[in-house]
Amino acid sequence: MKESCIIFGGGGFIGSHIAEDLLANGIRVTVFDKQNASKKNVAHILDKIDFIEGDFNNEVDISKALKGKTYAVHLVSSTVPATSNQNTFYDVESNLISSLHLFEKCVEYKISRLIFISSGGTVYGNPVKLPITEKHPTEPTSSYGIIKLTIEKYLYLYNVLKGLDYKILRFANPYGERQNPFLTQGLIAHLLYKIKQGQTLEVWGDGKVIRDYFYIKDGARSIYRAIRDRSSNRVYNISTGKGHSINQIIERFRRVLKLDFEVNYMPGRKFDVRSNILDNRLAAKNLKWIPEYTFNEGLKNTWRYFLDNE
Ligand SMILES: NC(=O)c1ccc[n+]([C@@H]2O[C@H](COP(=O)([O-])OP(=O)(O)OC[C@H]3O[C@@H](n4cnc5c(N)ncnc54)[C@H](O)[C@@H]3O)[C@@H](O)[C@H]2O)c1
Numbered sequence: 001m002k003e004s005c006i007i008f009g010g011g012g013f014i015g016s017h018i019a020e021d022l023l024a025n026g027i028r029v030t031v032f033d034k035q036n037a038s039k040k041n042v043a044h045i046l047d048k049i050d051f052i053e054g055d056f057n058n059e060v061d062i063s064k065a066l067k068g069k070t071y072a073v074h075l076v077s078s079t080v081p082a083t084s085n086q087n088t089f090y091d092v093e094s095n096l097i098s099s100l101h102l103f104e105k106c107v108e109y110k111i112s113r114l115i116f117i118s119s120g121g122t123v124y125g126n127p128v129k130l131p132i133t134e135k136h137p138t139e140p141t142s143s144y145g146i147i148k149l150t151i152e153k154y155l156y157l158y159n160v161l162k163g164l165d166y167k168i169l170r171f172a173n174p175y176g177e178r179q180n181p182f183l184t185q186g187l188i189a190h191l192l193y194k195i196k197q198g199q200t201l202e203v204w205g206d207g208k209v210i211r212d213y214f215y216i217k218d219g220a221r222s223i224y225r226a227i228r229d230r231s232s233n234r235v236y237n238i239s240t241g242k243g244h245s246i247n248q249i250i251e252r253f254r255r256v257l258k259l260d261f262e263v264n265y266m267p268g269r270k271f272d273v274r275s276n277i278l279d280n281r282l283a284a285k286n287l288k289w290i291p292e293y294t295f296n297e298g299l300k301n302t303w304r305y306f307l308d309n310e
Pocket of ligand 1: 008009010011012013014015032033034035037054055056057074075076077078117118119120121171172173174180185186
């Protein structure tokens with residue numbers, strides 16, 4: 001029988017690209033997302049996937065959706081780094097407790113492997129050494145990062161206690177088509193949207209904060225590789241291994257995309273770590289995963305999408 005995969009939160013930015021990639025690899029895809037959530041991100045593949053509406057905070061919904069699937073991908077999050085500290089109780093309840101319900105059900109239904117998309121941008125905290133390898137100390141500076149790390153630890157525990165097979169992909173900073181420009185998490189989408197609207201760009205801090213941006217179509221390929229991974233390693237950084245400051249991105253917008261706009265610099269944010277560049281050599285070695293798109297190609301594709309859609 002054909003292998004199948006359920007993607008929790010699959011109607012979002014990252015999930016829609018993972019769905020496309022798994023389909024291309026011959027896997028049957030079910031997307032699980034909120035009731036009445038917009039299906040716009042998966043509209044182009046709706047005839048090829050199953051779409052289940054449900055609430056990730058409801059274990060009966062999780063249970064029904066999971067039954068009979070070979071693999072599961074966990075992408076649901078009710079918070080982003082900037083909002084997570086505002087209500088830490090909510091962060092724990094909606095993200096941690098629901099993840100534990102998912103793990104229980106994965107064990108019950110003998111899911112062959114669970115892939116968790118974690119956050120390489122927040123679980124390490126302020127870097128001691130760059131680029132950051134998977135063995136770097138983990139000292140998150142936001143509730144969001146603490147929850148991602150705690151989910152990782154529980155995955156380890158569920159493997160030891162109940163044999164749950166899993167892989168963790170610590171994503172750096174994805175960008176690309178369908179990223180929500182209104183969240184504080186997707187800087188490139190946010191800036192391109194504002195440029196399209198003819199608005200002035202607002203940059204937190206001096207614009208020297210460095211992040212490791214990778215194109216989402218590259219990132220999406222890492223899930224299939226993780227499903228097929230036969231090594232005993234559990235945790236991988238997914239990144240380019242190269243850092244860009246906000247000022248460098250703004251410069252690329254002007255030089256590569258030929259865009260014209262104003263920039264206004266604002267006070268910096270406390271939870272933003274100064275620099276985050278992830279070492280991706282372990283993913284290259286075990287998963288045979290390396291980014292294929294250049295930064296300029298990814299930016300051009302993203303801008304074209306924003307021109308046509310947002
Ligand atoms: N975007 C990034 O920069 C980034 C980086 C690293 C990790 N991540 C993680 O990857 C995951 C996906 O991120 P994204 O950017 O695609 O976000 P997104 O908001 O585009 O997608 C998340 C999806 O989950 C769905 N969802 C939320 N709560 C739900 C619930 N209770 N029941 C059912 N569905 C629910 C949303 O409707 C949405 O479609 C998140 O866990 C995020 O923390 C994102």
